[in-house]
Amino acid sequence: MPSKAAKVVMTLGVFAAVGVIMLAPVVAAVNSNTGTVSVTDETVVAQSGERVALSGYDIDPATVTVEAYNDTSGSWETTTEYTLYDQPGDIQFDVQNATNIEDGEEVRVDYDYQATGELTALVAGFIPVGIGLLIFVPIARRVEGLM
Amino acid sequence: MNTLNSTLAAGYERTRAVMAMLFALVVAYAQAGKRRFVARVRLGYRLAESAFEAEDRSFARATRGQASGNLVSLVVGVAVAVIVGVGVAIPITNDVIQQSNLTGITATIVGFIPVMLGVLIFVATVGPIMART
Numbered sequence: 001m002p003s004k005a006a007k008v009v010m011t012l013g014v015f016a017a018v019g020v021i022m023l024a025p026v027v028a029a030v031n032s033n034t035g036t037v038s039v040t041d042e043t044v045v046a047q048s049g050e051r052v053a054l055s056g057y058d059i060d061p062a063t064v065t066v067e068a069y070n071d072t073s074g075s076w077e078t079t080t081e082y083t084l085y086d087q088p089g090d091i092q093f094d095v096q097n098a099t100n101i102e103d104g105e106e107v108r109v110d111y112d113y114q115a116t117g118e119l120t121a122l123v124a125g126f127i128p129v130g131i132g133l134l135i136f137v138p139i140a141r142r143v144e145g146l147m
Numbered sequence: 148m149n150t151l152n153s154t155l156a157a158g159y160e161r162t163r164a165v166m167a168m169l170f171a172l173v174v175a176y177a178q179a180g181k182r183r184f185v186a187r188v189r190l191g192y193r194l195a196e197s198a199f200e201a202e203d204r205s206f207a208r209a210t211r212g213q214a215s216g217n218l219v220s221l222v223v224g225v226a227v228a229v230i231v232g233v234g235v236a237i238p239i240t241n242d243v244i245q246q247s248n249l250t251g252i253t254a255t256i257v258g259f260i261p262v263m264l265g266v267l268i269f270v271a272t273v274g275p276i277m278a279r280t
Contacts, residue, residue, distance in 0.1 A: 011218075014219065015218045015219055015222070018219050018222060018223065019219075019222045022222055022223055022226035022227075023226070025226065025230055026226050026229045026230060026233075029229065029230045029233045029234040030229070030233050032234075033233050033234050033237060033238050034233065034237070034265075057241065057242050057245040057246070058241075058245050087245055087248070088245055088246050089242075089245070115237075115238060115241065116237060116241055116261055116265075117258065117261065117262070119262050120237065120261045120262045120264075120265050123262060123265035123266055123269060124233055124237070124265045124268070124269075126269050127229055127233065127265070127268055127269050127272055130269050130272030130273045130276075131222075131225065131226065131229065131272050133272075133273065133276055134221070134222060134225060134272055134273075134275060134276055135222060137276045138218055138276075
């Protein structure tokens with residue numbers, strides 16, 4: 001039968017392990033959804049005369065790179081045959097006049113977008129700190145109780 | 148006459164002796180009964196005390212177990228709330244705000260909604276720490 005202190009240590013160990021395991025997806029969620037987020041190789045299907053929604057919004061036009069597959073050379077090539085609607089995060093391809101983009105063809109898009117404002121990013125940046133405190137403080141309190 | 152008197156006196160003495168003996172027996176029986184009663188009460192008290200202590204130990208164990216279980220479930224619950232809040236609620240809110248093309252003071256006020264969501268989630272993480280202090 002383990003002693004009371006051993007039970008406390010084991011319980012806190014389990015708590016710390018679960019807490020740290022849960023901290024990893026929290027940090028990933030905060031980093032990938034706040035501030036400026038980079039999207040690489042998002043695949044969309046070009047449709048003639050229609051705007052296609054990208055997963056991001058408030059896109060920085062200077063960071064957009066569109067690649068279409070060139071059947072002749074057999075490689076992905078950068079193209080500018082598109083119109084970007086940066087605020088809603090839509091893109092429209094000039095399928096009629098495009099050389100590399102055909103109707104229904106998959107196109108790869110790289111871009112950066114502002115997932116949240118700076119203030120929201122600042123506040124959200126403290127959330128992992130709060131979770132860390134939530135794990136640390138109960139452990140410290142129990143350790144203090146053992147002393 | 149003397150014989151009658153002596154007989155009556157002897158009868159009276161016997162009666163007194165019998166009565167005294169009966170009284171002593173009744174007192175002894177009553178004391179024995181009292182001792183038995185007190186012994187029963189003590190036994191009942193000891194049984195109740197041991198049962199209470201067992202229940203108390205069990206309650207203390209359950210409380211400790213619940214406390215550790217609460218800590219783990221608290222951290223898991225807060226982590227899930229953060230992932231859903233930051234990963235779903237804030238991006239959807241921002242997306243809708245961007246799509247709606249708001250301007251002026253409405254855009255300013257609505258623009259603070261994601262900030263408030265962030266503050267709400269942060270307080271949800273720090274609140275349990277403050278509550279347990």
